[in-house]
Amino acid sequence: SSLDTDGMTPELEKAGLLNKTKIAEGGRKLRKNWNPSWVVLVGNSLMFFKDPKTQNSDGWKPGNSCPESSVDLRGAQLQWANELSSKKNVFKLRTVTGNEFLLQADTDSVIREWYCTIQKVIDRLDKE
Numbered sequence: 001s002s003l004d005t006d007g008m009t010p011e012l013e014k015a016g017l018l019n020k021t022k023i024a025e026g027g028r029k030l031r032k033n034w035n036p037s038w039v040v041l042v043g044n045s046l047m048f049f050k051d052p053k054t055q056n057s058d059g060w061k062p063g064n065s066c067p068e069s070s071v072d073l074r075g076a077q078l079q080w081a082n083e084l085s086s087k088k089n090v091f092k093l094r095t096v097t098g099n100e101f102l103l104q105a106d107t108d109s110v111i112r113e114w115y116c117t118i119q120k121v122i123d124r125l126d127k128e
């Protein structure tokens with residue numbers, strides 16, 4: 001489910017630190033710039049926060065920090081993309097608007113969990 005008991009506040013699905021680079025904006029290729037990002041999956045959105053140190057483990061709400069960017073997962077596509085990087089454990093997320101991100105973690109299980117959790121949200125939205 002994506003809603004909590006009051007039916008209004010989207011539920012936190014997952015949060016954690018991943019390496020991230022945007023590789024396309026509106027279908028236009030961008031130069032890679034890998035950076036660690038605090039990634040938060042809540043409701044239908046994947047949010048990227050710049051400074052992981054400002055986050056704490058008991059809440060996803062940014063408090064004084066705003067997300068660097070936010071991705072609407074409706075209609076998005078996910079695919080493993082190890083051929084797009086020399087790094088291991090890389091997947092690509094493509095939004096309907098043609099923005100493309102690579103997300104990476106050194107630990108296999110970590111990146112697989114992210115892949116599965118994001119895919120479940122995309123599948124749920126596809127059925128709506």
Ligand code: I3S
Binds near residue numbers: 032
């Ligand atoms: O796919 P690329 O172009 O080989 O990606 C690498 C480059 O973007 C590189 O930056 P500069 O060429 O601007 O210096 C990055 O430092 C690398 O991390 C990129 O490759 P990986 O394989 O790490 O995704």
